[in-house]
Amino acid sequence: MNEPASTAERTASRSEVDVLFSTEAIADRVDELGGEISQTMDRDCMVIAVLKGSFVFCADLIRSLHRAGMHPRIDFLTLSSYGTGTESSGEVKITRDITDDVAGMDVLLLDDILESGRTMAFAKELIQKRGAKSVSICVFLDKPNKRKVAIDADHVGFTCPDQFVVGYGLDYAHYYRELPFVGVLRQGANAD
Numbered sequence: 001m002n003e004p005a006s007t008a009e010r011t012a013s014r015s016e017v018d019v020l021f022s023t024e025a026i027a028d029r030v031d032e033l034g035g036e037i038s039q040t041m042d043r044d045c046m047v048i049a050v051l052k053g054s055f056v057f058c059a060d061l062i063r064s065l066h067r068a069g070m071h072p073r074i075d076f077l078t079l080s081s082y083g084t085g086t087e088s089s090g091e092v093k094i095t096r097d098i099t100d101d102v103a104g105m106d107v108l109l110l111d112d113i114l115e116s117g118r119t120m121a122f123a124k125e126l127i128q129k130r131g132a133k134s135v136s137i138c139v140f141l142d143k144p145n146k147r148k149v150a151i152d153a154d155h156v157g158f159t160c161p162d163q164f165v166v167g168y169g170l171d172y173a174h175y176y177r178e179l180p181f182v183g184v185l186r187q188g189a190n191a192d
């Protein structure tokens with residue numbers, strides 16, 4: 001990272017989070033992603049953000065999609081698989097369902113991170129079963145070595161090292177979502 005770190009980045013680096021993807025790098029990549037997606041999706045597609053982790057990414061990406069000339073509908077699907085720790089429980093549950101009808105729509109599923117793939121495999125199957133015309137996947141981060149089910153994203157923000165990361169919507173035990181960058185929690189840091 002050559003550019004000067006923001007105050008938040010300096011503060012976090014001094015305490016418990018080591019910056020992995022800076023605010024500026026994220027902004028540049030999300031801007032590119034909007035352009036990439038606009039080449040492959042219907043202008044009037046439906047974006048479904050898988051919550052909670054993707055809410056920050058979704059807010060930035062839909063404005064990038066707008067700049068690329070797209071006009072998406074937006075809905076939210078809350079799934080849980082992790083509990084409050086850093087290990088997946090393996091079981092995916094719907095905590096809050098979408099409210100829009102996806103039948104006949106080109107759907108873009110958004111998530112913060114693709115790890116085992118269970119969350120996105122569950123979401124993709126659900127939306128396909130409800131009659132979507134197509135279902136594409138866009139994830140902000142991808143940990144390809146951690147896959148437990150065969151699924152890949154059509155669009156990836158960054159490939160992520162096999163470490164537990166926080167910030168830009170990603171949490172550790174419900175904390176750190178507000179960080180404007182992505183970083184790795186230092187050993188011994190906790191959510192208190």
Ligand code: IMP
Pocket residue numbers: 053081082088111112113114115116117118119120163164165166170171172
């Ligand atoms: P998967 O079902 O294993 O692919 O995991 C997807 C979900 O697990 C994501 O939507 C995140 O909420 C969570 N997750 C996986 N890895 C991380 C991480 O490094 N930091 C924070 N959350 C993570």
Ligand code: MG
Pocket residue numbers: 050051052053054112
């Ligand atoms: Mg999540």
